[in-house]
Amino acid sequence: MKTIEFLLIITVTIFLLFLFINKTNSLILLNKEIYKDIERFYIGRYIIKLLTEAHPYASGICNLTTDFFNIFNESEFLEFLNRNNILFPMEIAAKNIYDGHEYKIGGYGIEYYEFRRICYYNGSLWLITVRV
């Protein structure tokens, strides 16, 4: 084999390796971002469903109980986050759509997912918002 051919093979191999590593690395980073995004989305879905469908927060679909409003107590909210292993910033809000009375707790980042449901409680309808 001539020297020029050998050098060409070495160059092409290094180039291909470089491309492969670069591509793999960018894919790993992209997938990490996507996984994080999907995790955030599904946490939001899980929380809105938990708060509006499951005991002790609701009795049936979108029929809120008094326990639901305990979540706006700071210590209860922190315990709720710990219990559900939530590591993303999250805001939960409940607004009475008749008189505008609003409860709010937590916070959220620049990019967030928002889930909204209207639920019944004690003769009135409340807009429940989860931002994560």
Added chain:
Amino acid sequence: MNSILIFEIIIAITVTLFIFVSYTSPIAFINIKDFIYEDLYASLISLNYLENVSEAFICNIISNVLPNGSYIVSINNTYVCGEENLTNISRSLEYLAYINGSIVNVNILIK
């Protein structure tokens, strides 16, 4: 150019193309519209707990669940609220509601 060199170039091009073409992200992005239906439907269920329901209630609920969404609401095929000239409808939802002593068919079309 000898045959070995040509062969190597073909291999190099093939492998490079393989790297660029075969590696696509296996994760599909979420279509949030698929999940809005669940929230919209759950919200409409809350109407069942109210004694007096009106068309305005239904419109109020939908506008709160879909604040930025383009939608049209019709009850028994009669326009009630939303964008009247809505085009490019991607999803629809039908719901039976009890209004003023009779069961009505609520149809929600979403862009």
